[in-house]
Amino acid sequence: MSKTTSIARLRVNGDLREVGVPTHYTLLETLRYVLALTGTKQGCDKGDCGACTVIVDGAPTLSCLTPVWEAEDRDIITVEGLAGPDGPHPLQDEFDLNGAAQCGFCTPGILCSAAALLARTSSPTRNEIQEALAGNLCRCTGYAKIYDAVESAGRRLSVSKEATG
Amino acid sequence: MSTKGANLKSDWHLIGSSMRKIEGLAKSTGRAVYTDDVTFPGMLHGKILRSPHPHARIVAIDTSRAEQLDGVQAVITGRDLPIQYGIIPWTPDEYPLCVDRVRYIGDGVAAVAAVDEDTANEALALIEVEYEELPAFFDPHDAERADGSTPYVHDARKDGWNGNITKMVKLEFGDIEGGMDSADVVVEGDYFFEGTTHAPIEPHCAIGQWDGVGKLTVWSATQVPHYLHRELARVLELDQAQVRVRQPLVGGAFGGKSEPFDLEFCVAKLAMMTGRPVKILYTREEVFYSHRGRHPFHMHYRTGATADGRLTSVDAKILLDGGAYASFGLVTTYYSGQLLCAPYDMPAYRFDSTRVYTNKPACGPKRGHGSVQPRFAFEVQIDKLAEHVELDPIEFRRRNFIGEHTKTVNELRVTSNGFLECLSSVEAASGWSEKFRNMPFGRGIGIAGSTYISGTNYPIYPNEMPQSAVQMQIDRSGRVAVFSGASEIGQGCDSVVAYIAAEELGVPLEWVRVLRGDTDFTPVDLGAYSSRVTFMLGNAAIDAATRLKKLVQSSVAKAWDVKPSEVLLAGGAALWAHDTGRQMSIVEAFHLAEAEHGTLGATGWYNTPKDVHGEYRGGTIGASPAYSFTSHVAEVEVDIDTGFVDVKKIWIAHDCGRALNPVLVEGQMEGSAYMGAAEAIMEEHVFKDGDHGRAGLHNAPSLLDYRIPTSLDTPELQSLIVESIDPEGPYGAKEAGEGPLHPSIPAIANAIYDAIGVRMDRLPFTPPNVWRAIQRAREAGTLAKPSAPANATANPPLSETVQAD
Amino acid sequence: MLRLPPYQYHRPGSVAEAVALMAEHGDDAMYVSGGTDLVPNMKHRLFEPGHLIALKGIDELKGIEELPGENGDGGVLRIGAAETLTAVSAKPHVRELFPALAEAAAHVAGPQLRNAGTIGGNVCLDTRCTYYNQTHFWREALGFCLKKDGEVCHVTRTGKKCVAAHSADTPPVLMTLGASAVLTGPSGSREVLISEFFVADGIVNTRRATDEILTEIRIPLASATRRQAYMKLRQRKSIDFPLLTVAVAADLDENDAVRTIDGVVTGLGSRPRALSKWAEVAAGRTLDDALIDELSERAYKQCHPLENIIVDPEWRRAMVPVYVRRALEHVAGA
Numbered sequence A: 001m002s003k004t005t006s007i008a009r010l011r012v013n014g015d016l017r018e019v020g021v022p023t024h025y026t027l028l029e030t031l032r033y034v035l036a037l038t039g040t041k042q043g044c045d046k047g048d049c050g051a052c053t054v055i056v057d058g059a060p061t062l063s064c065l066t067p068v069w070e071a072e073d074r075d076i077i078t079v080e081g082l083a084g085p086d087g088p089h090p091l092q093d094e095f096d097l098n099g100a101a102q103c104g105f106c107t108p109g110i111l112c113s114a115a116a117l118l119a120r121t122s123s124p125t126r127n128e129i130q131e132a133l134a135g136n137l138c139r140c141t142g143y144a145k146i147y148d149a150v151e152s153a154g155r156r157l158s159v160s161k162e163a164t165g
Numbered sequence B: 001m002s003t004k005g006a007n008l009k010s011d012w013h014l015i016g017s018s019m020r021k022i023e024g025l026a027k028s029t030g031r032a033v034y035t036d037d038v039t040f041p042g043m044l045h046g047k048i049l050r051s052p053h054p055h056a057r058i059v060a061i062d063t064s065r066a067e068q069l070d071g072v073q074a075v076i077t078g079r080d081l082p083i084q085y086g087i088i089p090w091t092p093d094e095y096p097l098c099v100d101r102v103r104y105i106g107d108g109v110a111a112v113a114a115v116d117e118d119t120a121n122e123a124l125a126l127i128e129v130e131y132e133e134l135p136a137f138f139d140p141h142d143a144e145r146a147d148g149s150t151p152y153v154h155d156a157r158k159d160g161w162n163g164n165i166t167k168m169v170k171l172e173f174g175d176i177e178g179g180m181d182s183a184d185v186v187v188e189g190d191y192f193f194e195g196t197t198h199a200p201i202e203p204h205c206a207i208g209q210w211d212g213v214g215k216l217t218v219w220s221a222t223q224v225p226h227y228l229h230r231e232l233a234r235v236l237e238l239d240q241a242q243v244r245v246r247q248p249l250v251g252g253a254f255g256g257k258s259e260p261f262d263l264e265f266c267v268a269k270l271a272m273m274t275g276r277p278v279k280i281l282y283t284r285e286e287v288f289y290s291h292r293g294r295h296p297f298h299m300h301y302r303t304g305a306t307a308d309g310r311l312t313s314v315d316a317k318i319l320l321d322g323g324a325y326a327s328f329g330l331v332t333t334y335y336s337g338q339l340l341c342a343p344y345d346m347p348a349y350r351f352d353s354t355r356v357y358t359n360k361p362a363c364g365p366k367r368g369h370g371s372v373q374p375r376f377a378f379e380v381q382i383d384k385l386a387e388h389v390e391l392d393p394i395e396f397r398r399r400n401f402i403g404e405h406t407k408t409v410n411e412l413r414v415t416s417n418g419f420l421e422c423l424s425s426v427e428a429a430s431g432w433s434e435k436f437r438n439m440p441f442g443r444g445i446g447i448a449g450s451t452y453i454s455g456t457n458y459p460i461y462p463n464e465m466p467q468s469a470v471q472m473q474i475d476r477s478g479r480v481a482v483f484s485g486a487s488e489i490g491q492g493c494d495s496v497v498a499y500i501a502a503e504e505l506g507v508p509l510e511w512v513r514v515l516r517g518d519t520d521f522t523p524v525d526l527g528a529y530s531s532r533v534t535f536m537l538g539n540a541a542i543d544a545a546t547r548l549k550k551l552v553q554s555s556v557a558k559a560w561d562v563k564p565s566e567v568l569l570a571g572g573a574a575l576w577a578h579d580t581g582r583q584m585s586i587v588e589a590f591h592l593a594e595a596e597h598g599t600l601g602a603t604g605w606y607n608t609p610k611d612v613h614g615e616y617r618g619g620t621i622g623a624s625p626a627y628s629f630t631s632h633v634a635e636v637e638v639d640i641d642t643g644f645v646d647v648k649k650i651w652i653a654h655d656c657g658r659a660l661n662p663v664l665v666e667g668q669m670e671g672s673a674y675m676g677a678a679e680a681i682m683e684e685h686v687f688k689d690g691d692h693g694r695a696g697l698h699n700a701p702s703l704l705d706y707r708i709p710t711s712l713d714t715p716e717l718q719s720l721i722v723e724s725i726d727p728e729g730p731y732g733a734k735e736a737g738e739g740p741l742h743p744s745i746p747a748i749a750n751a752i753y754d755a756i757g758v759r760m761d762r763l764p765f766t767p768p769n770v771w772r773a774i775q776r777a778r779e780a781g782t783l784a785k786p787s788a789p790a791n792a793t794a795n796p797p798l799s800e801t802v803q804a805d
Numbered sequence C: 001m002l003r004l005p006p007y008q009y010h011r012p013g014s015v016a017e018a019v020a021l022m023a024e025h026g027d028d029a030m031y032v033s034g035g036t037d038l039v040p041n042m043k044h045r046l047f048e049p050g051h052l053i054a055l056k057g058i059d060e061l062k063g064i065e066e067l068p069g070e071n072g073d074g075g076v077l078r079i080g081a082a083e084t085l086t087a088v089s090a091k092p093h094v095r096e097l098f099p100a101l102a103e104a105a106a107h108v109a110g111p112q113l114r115n116a117g118t119i120g121g122n123v124c125l126d127t128r129c130t131y132y133n134q135t136h137f138w139r140e141a142l143g144f145c146l147k148k149d150g151e152v153c154h155v156t157r158t159g160k161k162c163v164a165a166h167s168a169d170t171p172p173v174l175m176t177l178g179a180s181a182v183l184t185g186p187s188g189s190r191e192v193l194i195s196e197f198f199v200a201d202g203i204v205n206t207r208r209a210t211d212e213i214l215t216e217i218r219i220p221l222a223s224a225t226r227r228q229a230y231m232k233l234r235q236r237k238s239i240d241f242p243l244l245t246v247a248v249a250a251d252l253d254e255n256d257a258v259r260t261i262d263g264v265v266t267g268l269g270s271r272p273r274a275l276s277k278w279a280e281v282a283a284g285r286t287l288d289d290a291l292i293d294e295l296s297e298r299a300y301k302q303c304h305p306l307e308n309i310i311v312d313p314e315w316r317r318a319m320v321p322v323y324v325r326r327a328l329e330h331v332a333g334a
């Protein structure tokens, strides 16, 4: 089979992008090397580590196992898309405040898993957090500070939800 | 500056408080740049062809078909890079690509640069290598016994020597046998520490760029840019001044990126040949082959103690399985013995360590280099001794406390020492006295202690120059630029220099910019290894900042007609100590100083004390300006039907001297304890044998089968910071990055014993291994809760002998 | 990166279209659903199809709903093959009727994989082996093996048979619930009991023809009254494939005596093993310690794990009665 290229229509972080992509590319390769969205990381390239996690239609998904065509016509959010015009997502800020990112290489994937969790419930139990992050390996932190950060961010989100609605 | 960097006042504004990391938000928003995030127009992609044989002679390599493939720009083999290198200057035994012999499955033999990775892979498949297979060594005992009838892993340096032996160290202090004779109890045991690997989540990556006329730039995920800089120049036959190493942020290292690797030389050479930037990104499988992880250790310990629980003599024999290359092995062999002599007083100590080559990926330094394995064995030995003399194991440890401002039996100088406080913190926090030998069968609690260096007094290559330096420059805007050559691998060293600059110069933290990771404009720091960075870089930063501070103080003092020492710089202002109502903005103060002294810039540096070690061969190895101390209590639940060990919680008390930023220190403590627990209960870096497929083949080079704990497998971790305030550390600080790993493993082993009465003297404590040990204990009738020590409650803690001051 | 071999990706809108695409490309094509098994396998060059026919976008393969019974049987719960494991485990319907299935689905791999991986893919999962699920480089250094590119089996050390392990979590539960799979190919549809779907051949361990699509799983609603248990042995609490999976389902009468009981284990050989002679031994007895002992002992005798998975086979064997016992205790206590 020889290599061919086609046009992929991707909705990433709200932007509609049409790009030429070799047909055998994964979503991860497309994000990183075609769209230059290098925030999403690669640690194993075969589903074992979670570093490449992005949010597809609300669900944390491993971009290294996703053929790029499977991501067409869906809403893709990467770590770059978590922050809004008002500044970083509370999770991003709390990760910094709590020292939840050491080397930071697992962080984008973990943030995507955690953001999807907090979108479901802003006051998850510790066990729910552990379950939600159970597909994201972190080699630096021992996870403790990550839990703290997710909990604090959840609290901030509940407060702002109450305030607005 | 002098070696006395400590500044013992405690009214700092920033130091000691929880602060953001300077690159924290960049990391959490995806802006942080790691090596593989860097690309260049026209960049080529490289791949390395690896040996499918554990030991073979390269008879011939034919690259012609690969060269002809469309899209291939260059192909190299070992002959293109014929100069050997090695991180330790005395043991260069590696070529960037093998020249005539391959020594493990995965050893590099050729490399290509092509328009994309797919083409590079296709080209690799077209390279024909003719090998002549050689018998191989996999078991370190076989390697040690080898008689030369088959080729050694490396040719012997002298006729009649065993070429498989990389290093032998025998050191003896005090009267070993006398000590054993005077002991009331001698415990003897064999221990085995299985190899483990670092598994940083970021795979190694490097990019080479050649400007066509004489300047080479290499970007790399390395934790030792300075050593890489030197070796690149040597191997590529360039002047060091022609080479520039740039270090983007590093996505985890733990010792796994602390020497040059084949990919760095290959991208450099391929870039020089093609005139185009070349990137190589390891696959996860290649990360496992490059390894340099923890050596498997076969250890034998004999330890004597008196009936009242004082150590009399320690005797160790250790065989280190080094894998195919020397790496840091010379140092590892020394560390296997040298770092055991604290925090306990040992009247007599001997170790006899041998490191051998085997045909497996090379071992090297992993977090707690060389000393994690003996610490495991020794802390279990202590637990056994305490049981024999019927003492609570914490009490046993207290009784043997070496003290502070003292010397170890192997003549290492110990300054501050908060070990006793570590013991009492974990004892209290864990509820030790209610739990020890007192929980129901299957649940248990264990203790262990340890020490580690805050950097080494002697650099890897002999020289008298500073070990660490920074340059600081003040701008008229008030912005402070810090040029730091230290390696940010997640531990926070870029932030530490920023905290220090802000603290000393009185500017808000946000005004400090750290310019980093580039050998072209940052002064030399030797690298992120042996926990040297905070101590040495911190002192260098204080040195630079104080020089600038003095200039500012003197100008302000002149303007106010007061003494310079009365001028404080803090909170964005210069203030008069006697009446802080008298103040000016820090920017104004900087303007005064710049007008008076010219542009404000300073360098600062740190060099280690050189006169504080034993006068014997090897006496300098293990010598550190300061030692950290740690104690852990681990609580476990053992499922005796399955062998699963559930580590419920680890209490981590660590004497880091002073916590410059407690959040960072806790992060290091938790990460270390996590990694130790992982090595205890699940990790094993192992290989197939002849009965299982093919000998020497990596068992499972993936993050699926080399299991590291998920969130659900990680114990609860509680950090207890102990601050002993070291006289020479920056603000009294010592290391926190590696020490806190050591006790996790023996604490878990001791907790398993407390839970079910089964000694685990061989790692790892995976369910099958624990289950087998339980089966044996069941047959022997020893599967039961051990009894409580008779002297535990009868003997109140000997507080008069244990108080440090 | 671990590159994928080149392929064309097809996204048919219907089962018929998918089957037609398969007919067009023949041996050079494979179906893909969540891709969580196939993509890593392709990266390892275990499969190099030139065409991937995607099933996930086909509406006919979606949905979890009750279908009324025909000719007096009690109806079935239909689960579309392209439903994700997350959906299967979270769906209240499944949780209420078939809690063991919800549990099994919730214990596959890690959370992100369950968001992509489907139940159809789980049932069709390729077998696994330490000598097989490796990169091309690794397998070449090994000298390949019978299942792919080579001549010998490194587990049995003969050239005759592949014993790679069936490693999927949901089929044992589906078997104890009497579920079936609907397969649709060029010549129409057929329904096969999951208990008859697997064959003892590690190379291809199902009766699905390569051009057939598994369109749905059907579980008799009558099975909802059964007491069910599912247990999984793995070293980590997430991500890892099973080293052993045990499913048990039992019908008890009003006096808690066993009417029928089924046990299935997998993670050992090439197909899930239905534990034999359980019903005979247990019928009419209450699930007390003695019976649980007897049944666990029977399970132990029937299971002989091999070194197809890298974890100590003797230990894995010893875990069979332990996990069977735990599953039975769950059923007895439920």
Ligand SMILES: Cc1cc2nc3c(=O)[nH]c(=O)nc-3n(C[C@H](O)[C@H](O)[C@H](O)COP(=O)(O)OP(=O)(O)OC[C@H]3O[C@@H](n4cnc5c(N)ncnc54)[C@H](O)[C@@H]3O)c2cc1C
Pocket: A046, A047, A048, B704, C030, C031, C032, C033, C034, C035, C036, C037, C038, C039, C040, C055, C081, C082, C085, C107, C108, C109, C110, C113, C116, C117, C118, C119, C120, C121, C122, C123, C124, C125, C126, C167, C168, C169, C170, C212, C213, C214, C215, C239, C240, C241, C242
């Ligand atoms: C790190 C990791 C851990 C894992 N752990 C587990 C685990 O613990 N337990 C477990 O059971 N699995 C595990 N898996 C495997 C896999 O994720 C799941 O089994 C998943 O359910 C597979 O579904 P899929 O839709 O992704 O299958 P795919 O990869 O899409 O397909 C798998 C195979 O089935 C075929 N196929 C798929 N759907 C159909 C269909 N409808 N009709 C016909 N053929 C079809 C494909 O052609 C392919 O051959 C793991 C995978 C990874 C990467």
Ligand code: SF4
Pocket: C128, C129, C130, C131, C132, C145, C146, C147, C148, C152, C153, C154, C155, C156, C161, C162, C163, C164, C202, C308
């Ligand atoms: S069981 Fe044998 S033939 Fe099958 S995959 Fe494993 S080694 Fe290959």
Ligand code: FES
Pocket: A041, A042, A043, A044, A045, A046, A047, A048, A049, A050, A051, A052, A053, A062, A063, A064, A065
């Ligand atoms: S890179 Fe995708 S899971 Fe590791």
Ligand code: FES
Pocket: A100, A101, A102, A103, A104, A105, A106, A107, A137, A138, A139, A140, A141, B201, B251, B252, B490
């Ligand atoms: S912060 Fe380094 S891997 Fe998680």
